[in-house]
Amino acid sequence: MKHASQMAAAICLAAAIALGGNGQTVDAAVQWGQVQWKQGMIGKVAILRDTPLYRLNGAAWQTAMTVKQGREYRVYSQKRAGGAVYYSLGGGLYAKQGDAIQYVPFTKDELLALVARSLKGQYILQAGNESVPFVIERQKGNRLFGWYLYGQNMSLPLEGRIDGATVTLSIFFNDNAEAIADSISYLKAYNVPKEEIEKIAEQLANSGDYAMQLQFSITNSPEQFAGQFRFLDLYLNDRYDVVKMTLGQPMDVTVKKND
Numbered sequence: 001m002k003h004a005s006q007m008a009a010a011i012c013l014a015a016a017i018a019l020g021g022n023g024q025t026v027d028a029a030v031q032w033g034q035v036q037w038k039q040g041m042i043g044k045v046a047i048l049r050d051t052p053l054y055r056l057n058g059a060a061w062q063t064a065m066t067v068k069q070g071r072e073y074r075v076y077s078q079k080r081a082g083g084a085v086y087y088s089l090g091g092g093l094y095a096k097q098g099d100a101i102q103y104v105p106f107t108k109d110e111l112l113a114l115v116a117r118s119l120k121g122q123y124i125l126q127a128g129n130e131s132v133p134f135v136i137e138r139q140k141g142n143r144l145f146g147w148y149l150y151g152q153n154m155s156l157p158l159e160g161r162i163d164g165a166t167v168t169l170s171i172f173f174n175d176n177a178e179a180i181a182d183s184i185s186y187l188k189a190y191n192v193p194k195e196e197i198e199k200i201a202e203q204l205a206n207s208g209d210y211a212m213q214l215q216f217s218i219t220n221s222p223e224q225f226a227g228q229f230r231f232l233d234l235y236l237n238d239r240y241d242v243v244k245m246t247l248g249q250p251m252d253v254t255v256k257k258n259d
Contacts, residue, residue, distance in 0.1 A: 003234075004186075004190050005231075033072050035073065045087055047072070047101055048100055075089060075095075076088045112219060119167065123255055126255075134158060134171075144162065154179055157171075165217050168215045173204070176205065181197060184197060187200070212229070227253050
C-alpha cells in the first residue's frame with residue numbers, strides 16, 4: 001500500500017488552495033454591549049446619569065461636552081490627578097470616576113467569551129507568504145458554517161464547531177472533482193499517471209469524506225490566532241484505488257479576522 005502525503009511531497013499551502021474570492025461580505029465586529037472591541041482598550045464606562053466629559057488643557061481639566069445616561073464608551077487608560085481618577089475614552093476625552101459612571105474592566109475571560117460569540121466574519125489564513133481567504137457566514141451556538149475560497153472561482157463549504165477556546169473547521173470538496181484533482185496534483189511526485197489522478201478525483205468526489213482541516217485557538221486576541229492546517233494523506237493500492245485517508249502532519253498557520 002502506497003502512502004501519498006502532501007507534506008511529504010513538499011507541497012505548500014498555496015499549491016492546493018490558491019488565493020481567490022467570491023465577493024461575500026460579513027460583519028466581523030466583536031461587540032461588547034454598545035461598544036466594539038478595539039486594540040488597546042482595557043475596559044468601558046457606562047453612563048449612569050448625564051455627566052460631563054473632560055479634556056486636559058495643560059494642567060487644568062476643562063469640560064468638553066455632556067453625555068447622556070445610557071451611553072457606553074471604550075476606555076484605553078486611566079490617569080490619576082488631584083486625588084481623582086480619569087478614564088481615557090480616546091480622542092482626548094476623559095470621564096471622571098464617580099457615581100455618575102460605572103467602569104467595567106475588560107478581562108481575558110470576557111475577551112474569550114466575546115470572541116466565541118462573534119466568530120462570524122471574514123478571515124485570512126496565512127502560511128508563510130501565502131494567504132487564503134475564508135468566511136464564517138453563520139454561527140448557531142457552538143456550530144459554524146461558511147465558505148473557503150479555493151482558486152479563482154470556486155468556494156468550498158466549511159463546517160465546524162468551537163469547543164472552549166478551540167475552533168475546528170472541516171473544508172469539504174463534496175462532489176467537486178475538478179477541485180479535488182487540483183488538490184491531489186501532488187501525486188505526480190509519486191509517479192502517479194495523470195489519468196489515474198483524474199480517476200482518484202472521481203473516486204474521492206463520490207466518497208463525500210475528502211476534506212481538509214483547520215484548527216485554531218481564540219485566546220489572547222479577537223483578531224489574530226495561531227493555528228494548524230492539515231491536508232488528507234492518501235493510501236493507494238497497486239491499482240491506484242484509495243484504500244485509506246488520514247489527516248496528515250499539521251502545518252503551522254496564522255488566522256486573522258479581517259474586520
